[in-house]
Amino acid sequence: MNSDTRSLWGGLRVAVLALLWGSTFLWIELALRGLSPLQVTFARCALGALVLVVACYATGHRMPRGVTVWRHIAVAAFFCNALPFALFSLGQQTVDSGLAGVLNATTPLWSIALGLALGSERGLRPVRLAGLLLGFTGTIVIFAPWQTTGATGWGALAILGAAASYAVAFTYMGRTLVRKGTPTISLSAAQLVAASGLTALAVPVGGLEPIDVGPAVVTAAVVLSVFCTAITFHLTYRIINDEGATNAAVVGYLLPVVSVLLGAVVLGENLSVRVVLGMVVVLVGVGLTRRKAAASGDGGRGEPGTVQPASEAPATEKPASAEPARGDTPRRTLLENAR
Numbered sequence: 001m002n003s004d005t006r007s008l009w010g011g012l013r014v015a016v017l018a019l020l021w022g023s024t025f026l027w028i029e030l031a032l033r034g035l036s037p038l039q040v041t042f043a044r045c046a047l048g049a050l051v052l053v054v055a056c057y058a059t060g061h062r063m064p065r066g067v068t069v070w071r072h073i074a075v076a077a078f079f080c081n082a083l084p085f086a087l088f089s090l091g092q093q094t095v096d097s098g099l100a101g102v103l104n105a106t107t108p109l110w111s112i113a114l115g116l117a118l119g120s121e122r123g124l125r126p127v128r129l130a131g132l133l134l135g136f137t138g139t140i141v142i143f144a145p146w147q148t149t150g151a152t153g154w155g156a157l158a159i160l161g162a163a164a165s166y167a168v169a170f171t172y173m174g175r176t177l178v179r180k181g182t183p184t185i186s187l188s189a190a191q192l193v194a195a196s197g198l199t200a201l202a203v204p205v206g207g208l209e210p211i212d213v214g215p216a217v218v219t220a221a222v223v224l225s226v227f228c229t230a231i232t233f234h235l236t237y238r239i240i241n242d243e244g245a246t247n248a249a250v251v252g253y254l255l256p257v258v259s260v261l262l263g264a265v266v267l268g269e270n271l272s273v274r275v276v277l278g279m280v281v282v283l284v285g286v287g288l289t290r291r292k293a294a295a296s297g298d299g300g301r302g303e304p305g306t307v308q309p310a311s312e313a314p315a316t317e318k319p320a321s322a323e324p325a326r327g328d329t330p331r332r333t334l335l336e337n338a339r
Contacts, residue, residue, distance in 0.1 A: 020227050027220045042199040045195040056188075063190050069182065076177060079166075094153045094154070102275070103156060105283065107164075109131075110164040113132065138279070
């Protein structure tokens with residue numbers, strides 16, 4: 001396969017992943033019309049886990065073994081799956097799907113902020129610091145704390161919490177699960193299994209409401225679980241393994257654009273000038289924080305001691321003897337930039 005063909009296929013995979021991942025918020029919005037937030041979360045985790053477990057055994061792998069690795073998986077499942085999935089579903093009861101996608105794009109900003117707090121993000125260049133400050137400024141513009149209605153509600157705060165939870169998860173996963181010899185498809189399957197168990201524990205609290213299982217709701221839940229959760233893991237790892245983390249990171253910039261367009265076209269959501277301006281500021285800020293990886297010439301994998309975004313964390317995770325040569329490894333849980 002020549003370079004032009006590889007580039008074409010790589011671009012198509014990025015476009016498909018951006019469409020699937022960016023449409024997550026649309027399907028959540030539709031699923032919430034017949035299910036409670038916790039029911040949406042449980043369905044997403046359980047059906048996604050079923051797909052990845054089947055894929056795990058179908059490719060000749062097994063689920064991870066050992067108390068230590070499962071303890072790490074349980075923590076990762078809470079911060080990367082159960083908690084953010086629930087927060088997105090809760091938040092989208094009052095926040096439009098397009099705005100949810102924009103707020104989710106703040107995950108890299110939270111990652112850098114967490115790295116600074118933990119001391120793992122050192123030597124922050126002025127351009128990246130400016131991007132961090134600019135990104136959070138855009139978030140404030142979107143959040144509009146000077147207002148009393150609209151995006152200032154608890155829903156927007158819940159979605160920002162989900163984005164921050166992703167940042168915590170990626171840092172934890174990078175330190176405890178990445179490059180430890182366990183195939184990524186096994187980790188992905190195990191993590192969604194653990195997330196299903198954690199969510200099931202909360203079902204008696206907020207998941208026993210009557211449901212409306214109409215065709216639209218069922219379709220939304222299935223698409224959300226299979227395509228926007230399980231399959232996006234697979235596509236993300238294929239892009240990382242075949243073309244490097246930089247190309248995978250492109251999805252983070254496309255995701256809010258897709259979510260906004262789908263929300264406006266499919267659901268008829270209105271966007272104010274303030275929200276559009278805030279979205280642009282957030283994306284510019286995220287782009288500036290990526291300058292370090294782009295300038296380092298390392299293929300977008302970042303440098304030692306940096307806290308990497310969702311699409312970057314597992315870039316060097318794949319053990320040579322544990323995974324197929326073509327990088328056929330599902331993603332552990334990103335992305336709902338997650339994601």
